[in-house]
Amino acid sequence: MPANPVGSRWTDSVARLLSVSRFGLTEFLTLNPPVILLTALLPRAVVQALFFTVLGSVLGGPDGKEFAYVGSAALIIAVLCTDVGEVPMADKWAGTFARIRSGVVHPFAIVAARCWPYPVVATAMATVAMVVVGVVTGRTSTTVALLPWLPVYLLMACTTGAATLAATLLAVGRRADLLATNAVSFGVLLASGVFLPPGRIPVVDAVGTILPVSHGLQAVRNGLEGKPWVDEVIAELCVGAGWTVVAFVVLAIQVRRALRLGIDDFV
Numbered sequence: 107m108p109a110n111p112v113g114s115r116w117t118d119s120v121a122r123l124l125s126v127s128r129f130g131l132t133e134f135l136t137l138n139p140p141v142i143l144l145t146a147l148l149p150r151a152v153v154q155a156l157f158f159t160v161l162g163s164v165l166g167g168p169d170g171k172e173f174a175y176v177g178s179a180a181l182i183i184a185v186l187c188t189d190v191g192e193v194p195m196a197d198k199w200a201g202t203f204a205r206i207r208s209g210v211v212h213p214f215a216i217v218a219a220r221c222w223p224y225p226v227v228a229t230a231m232a233t234v235a236m237v238v239v240g241v242v243t244g245r246t247s248t249t250v251a252l253l254p255w256l257p258v259y260l261l262m263a264c265t266t267g268a269a270t271l272a273a274t275l276l277a278v279g280r281r282a283d284l285l286a287t288n289a290v291s292f293g294v295l296l297a298s299g300v301f302l303p304p305g306r307i308p309v310v311d312a313v314g315t316i317l318p319v320s321h322g323l324q325a326v327r328n329g330l331e332g333k334p335w336v337d338e339v340i341a342e343l344c345v346g347a348g349w350t351v352v353a354f355v356v357l358a359i360q361v362r363r364a365l366r367l368g369i370d371d372f373v
Contacts (some may be wrong), residue, residue, distance in 0.1 A: 122211050126219040130221065134220075134223035134224065135223075148231050148235075151186070152235045152239065155175075158174045159171060159245070160243070161174060163243075171243070172245070173301075175236075175248060176327060176330070177323060178235070178236070180259065180262055180300050183225070183228045183263045183266060183319070186228035187263050187266040188291045189224055191274035191278075191286070194278055203360075221271060224263075224267055225267045255326045258326055258329075261322055262342065265318035265342055265343075265345055268349040268350045268353060271350075275353055275356040275360070293313065293317050297320065298320035322338065
């Protein structure tokens, strides 16, 4: 009986993407060895969460402390997921983009499949930081209440990674990748309700609607207060999808440009 060519191609594509995903983990651990994760990045995450929680308490009392504590996990995710920009930058500096765009799998699928460790590790570190800071600051009840919302924090990590990838691809040809990734993290800090409550500055709120974290974090806050939260999760998904489309279009334009001009320098 002849083999199904469609099924065979599908199986082959899945196998290739799984291989790329395994390489993505190897690449991530090469850039971020376990010893660095445990002795540098994790302590930094804990200190950041503690700092913002204490700052919220100083500026806003118990309510401010609660608000900052819930938002500090999103802050950690935003900071750690800016490292997603290292994936396309590695191809730029190693000169490997030509090999990627000439392969069987679409270049965007290859780049995206290598990004998955960043949101997963960021969410794990945020979880550890929240537990530690919850014990230190007496927010253990809030910590327990937040645990069922970890999938939403993971969603926020993915949407932040998508926005960072899009920003990096837009800027990498001009060697402004650090500016682009920092703009994403600072934008999240300012406009996504991490530390500044919504409703204070209308322009900032408007910017936050198209940034990652904003809707996801509001969903978490609504859920903790017993308010409707599903619409905010859907909005967060839409924001992530929008940034993913931007990243795909930018990379597709680069591929067409490389085929037309014979250069792969992201300029």
